[in-house]
Amino acid sequence: MARPREARWTGALDILGELRGTTAAVTRAEAARRLGLGSGSATEITARLRALNLLDEIPAPVVGRGRPTTCLRPNPLGPLVAVVEVRYEDWRCAISEIDGRPVTVVVQRHGRSDGSEVVRPIAEALRELRRQYGQRLRAVSVAVAGAVRYGRLVQAAPLEWGPTDLSGIVPDDALPLLIGNDATLAGLAEARDGAGAGTGTVLHLTVEVGLGGVLVVGGVPAVGAGGAGGEYGHLPFGDRSVPCLCGARGCWDNEVDGRALARHLGTPPPEDPRAFAYEVLQRAAAGEAEAAAAVREVARALASGIAGLVNAHDPSVVTLGGLAPLIRAAAEEDFDAAYLDGLMSFRRADPIPLRAASLGDEGALIGAAASALDLVLSETGLNDWAADFGQGLDKPRDVP
């Protein structure tokens, strides 16, 4: 049963929610109308949020004969979250206001040899943000290219990292730390603010090195008991004679990316499968027949697996990220035929739409910000903020 909201934040959580995931100006009048709030209570709530530095209001341009209103935006002295994305070849760190639009502040390549190597430089970047923003920084959220279970990176197959403890990036529990899989977080972002926005159940799949994804139901990712669900790349949709880096055999992961293209072309496994895949896609576009045949093969493997997942999950829409929409576009006929072939017959007359993800490479970062803001903009998070604010947020925090 849902807990009743505290009277203190009634309406405030909804108003703050209106600011999230949007780049368009939100006026107080529009927010009130969408939320079914009277203009008096909207004015009272926004004044209270302004007094706590939770939002800011500036006069809205006057349109027609309507009463003057204000544009709502994050307060320039309001709460912030830090987001980190650990990718195949590098990591980056960004900062986000409560609108959930991260701005990248540091990008650094990593050696790929050992996960623990990235802990120290990321910790240093976060320490710098804490020096700069003090208690305005409320949480840290990490998106990582690997399987995450109970907040721990348990396996990063393409990176070939073993279990890695990332908790050291925020020493001494100085801030809440959330760790999630990159494809899961990108899916969360696509479902809430991207190509799946406004639909109920979104299956997000992304191909980079291997394949990841998530089923998002009503804005909430279905990630299982320990958070490691959605490892769709390790379904046995592949050739059982091919061992996977994850330890299983016959994984779909090995059929849909640059490694698969190299196998079909009879070339050695590429050092950077992602870059190799882009290169083969270009060669195919330039008319190289062998490259085009390899792309068609990969497109069929990808599309028939997607059909199987549509049969299993019955989503409202499938969003495709990373290389997936490019593979589809490069071999559309083969892709679409394999998709239809794999669907149960009752689904074929009106197949679930497949859409290219709209947030691009920013998806995982935006999803990581969203999950941190879910915490910061909860009742508990707002109570904590109000308490810290009452004690004077400007005091610099001791940074070890």
Ligand SMILES: [Zn+2]
């Ligand atoms: Zn596998």
